[in-house]
Amino acid sequence: MTQKPSAKPRKTASTAAGARKAGRGPARTDMAGIAAVDGGADVEQRIYQSVFDGVLNQRLPPGTKLPEPALCSLFGVSRAVVRKVLQRLEHDRIVELRPNRGAVVAAPTPEETRKIFEARRALEAALVELAVQRHSGKDIEELHALLHQEEEAMANAYQPAWAQTARNFHLRVAALGGNPILLAYLTELISRCSLIVALYEPAGNAACEHEEHCDIVDAISKGDAKRAVAAMNAHLVGLEERICLERPSSVKTLAQMLNLA
Amino acid sequence: MTQKPSAKPRKTASTAAGARKAGRGPARTDMAGIAAVDGGADVEQRIYQSVFDGVLNQRLPPGTKLPEPALCSLFGVSRAVVRKVLQRLEHDRIVELRPNRGAVVAAPTPEETRKIFEARRALEAALVELAVQRHSGKDIEELHALLHQEEEAMANAYQPAWAQTARNFHLRVAALGGNPILLAYLTELISRCSLIVALYEPAGNAACEHEEHCDIVDAISKGDAKRAVAAMNAHLVGLEERICLERPSSVKTLAQMLNLA
DNA sequence: GATCATAAAATCGTCGACGATTTGAAGAAA
DNA sequence: TTTCTTCAAATCGTCGACGATTTTATGATC
CATH class of the missing domain: 1.10.10.10 (Winged helix-like DNA-binding domain superfamily/Winged helix DNA-binding domain)
Structure with missing residues (x-):
């Protein structure tokens, strides 16, 4: 019944993982x-x-x-x-x-949310500027492929899938910047943003976002750093505004406030 | 002989901390x-x-x-x-x-070093820009006090103390930006930079650095964002160059390469 | 003498256990 | 009924121990 640290077939799966699946239900929201x-x-x-x-x-x-x-x-x-x-x-x-x-x-406060978006704007602005300098033709092709995936996800109208593709787009653009450190920081921030977006109800303006993504790619492909940065900033500002406006104390948010205690 | 999690007087100090101070010496560099x-x-x-x-x-x-x-x-x-x-x-x-x-x-490679400085330039540029917008008169006074501390540290010519004050200066300027997230990231990067600087021998150009610090404060106090960002960038580029130039395979570096194995 | 196989020592990853703190509830007093 | 006290359950922080892996030392072979 001992434990092995490496990736080997272990018997722990039969020990506990399958022991309880969804049996209990102790009143409050649990996992x-x-x-x-x-x-x-x-x-x-x-x-x-x-x-x-x-x-x-x-x-x-x-x-x-x-x-x-x-x-x-x-x-x-x-x-x-x-x-x-x-x-x-x-x-x-x-x-x-x-x-x-x-x-x-974690329960991000509005203040934190603002700071997160501010930080994200700073990082993504710096990264697109680098991306404009360092991108190759093949990179642009891959971005276009991602944009195509976005269109498909929009057609399916399944929010989590769309959010995933949108995340991928931003991360891919950031990766073009060629700086693993900034990329790691941004990854963290995008995770927190996703958390916040999920918290404040999915804002369905996917079409709007997709348009802005296209703008950004266009500016990058033309080597126009100024416009790329401006487009990215406008995109992020819009994203934040849409989030902030779309939470007039919905039913779900109230329940969350309750169990925050 | 049990353990208490809080901050209470514990007997462990007598148990082990005083047991061995500098008795052993097992050939290689140990701690x-x-x-x-x-x-x-x-x-x-x-x-x-x-x-x-x-x-x-x-x-x-x-x-x-x-x-x-x-x-x-x-x-x-x-x-x-x-x-x-x-x-x-x-x-x-x-x-x-x-x-x-x-x-x-950790042993940062030259490539990593470059990326760290690149990231640091991006973050500090964004933060000084915010600092220009948000600083108050009292903030400028405090920065001047820090600059004065730098002069004292320079006079003493004790490298670690100088490095400490220089770190403080950058962190204080960054704090004026008013974004805890970016500040945390920058704190991390400055730590890594200090590690690298310590690795590649203390570059004694403290006077040069101090001048540039003064430039930055001046630009901030005058509300000139463009110049503040430019001054910060120039300062960081200079810092990196001085570091990179000041390591023509010194004796210490060779020894480090050996026990890196 | 150098190289390789074997064995011993050191070290890491995980586990179960114990005490301490917090949480929640039951019961007494106002 | 409300509030406060007391007590039990749940949970966290830390520790020592055991097996597994890595590293180092030893001895055999070429």
């Missing part, structure tokens, strides 16, 4: 359906991704408690590994770790 | 004299700071192994807490954590 398909892949990353996806898909609203024992039995690991994942989630601002009081899903 | 004054303060932060300072002061050259058992006995804590600190140090790129092979002090 049912977090555990994914339970493949034999890297446990640590699987836990992280499960929580992350749960937050992004509203299954884990802000303020939801994430007790270590629950995660342990859900994923069939000891508290050591759960604890490590929680620490990483805290550093990425997905959860908040209160000393002696456990982890809860 | 003698890491443990600081051993105050009763927060253990976690103390370990972090000790390693950080050790790296900054060349006592822990890149590639130095940091075995968990050694740190445990040095600070009188169990591996759990040491492990947590190491994970944080890894995230801040101070150490590298190789699976099953332990932690070593």
Whole structure:
């Protein structure tokens, strides 16, 4: 019944992961359906991704408690590994770790939201400027392919899929900048933005966003740094405004405020 | 003999911290004299700071192994807490954590160095621009006070103290930007830069740097965003160039390459 | 003497356990 | 009924231990 650190077939899956699936229901919003398909892949990353996806898909609203024992039995690991994942989630601002009081899903305030978008504008502006300098013809082709994917996702009208493609677009543009450090920071910020967007109800203006994405690609392909930066900034400002306007205290937000306690 | 999580007087200090000070000397560079004054303060932060300072002061050259058992006995804590600190140090790129092979002090490559400075230019440019918009008269006074501290540190000609004041200056300017997120990112980058500067020998051009700092403050105080950004950029480019030029394979660097293995 | 195989030591990853803190509820007093 | 006290359950922080991996030392072979 011992544990092996590497990627090998382990018996822990039969021990706990399949033990309880969705049996309990203790009144408040808890985390049912977090555990994914339970493949034999890297446990640590699987836990992280499960929580992350749960937050992004509203299954884990802000303020939801994430007790270590629950995660342990859900994923069939000891508290050591759960604890490590929680620490990483805290550093990425997905959860908040209160000393002696456990982890809860982070609840960004309006003030934080503003700062996040401000930081994102600064980073993406710098990165598109670099992208204009360093992009190649093949890069533009790939961006056009991404834009095409966006159109497909829009046609399907399935919000999570659209959000995913939009995220991909921004990350790909940023990758053209060729700076892994700035890219890592931006990845973090985009995650937090996605969290916020998911929180404040999906703003359905996909068509509008897609247009702006096209603008950005066009400016990059023409080597017009000034216009590329301006387009990116306008896009992000618009995104923030749409988010801020689209939350006149909806029903779901009220419930979230309640269990925030 | 149990452990208390809060800040209380504990007997561990007598158990291990005073056990070995600088007794051993196992051939290679190891970490003698890491443990600081051993105050009763927060253990976690103390370990972090000790390693950080050790790296900054060349006592822990890149590639130095940091075995968990050694740190445990040095600070009188169990591996759990040491492990947590190491994970944080890894995230801040101070150490590298190789699976099953332990932690070593990070050794930034020239390529990484370039990217770090590029990222830092992007962040500081954005932040000074914000600083120009948001600064008040009192802020300028405080900056002038910092500049005065720099002059004193220069007069003393004690490199670590000077580096500290220079770091402070940049962080204070960044703080004027009023964006905690960007400030946190920049803090991380400045730490890495300090590490690199310490690695590639202290470049003694303090007077030159100080002049440029004064330029930046002047531009901010006059509300000239364009010039402030330009001055900051020029300052950072100069800093990078001086670093890159000042390492024609010094004796110390060669030794570092050896124990890097 | 150098190279390779083997064994011992050191070190890492994970686990279960213990005490301490917090949380939640039951019961007494106003 | 409301509020406060007391107590039990849940949860967190830290520790020591065990197996697995890596590293180092030892000895055999060419």
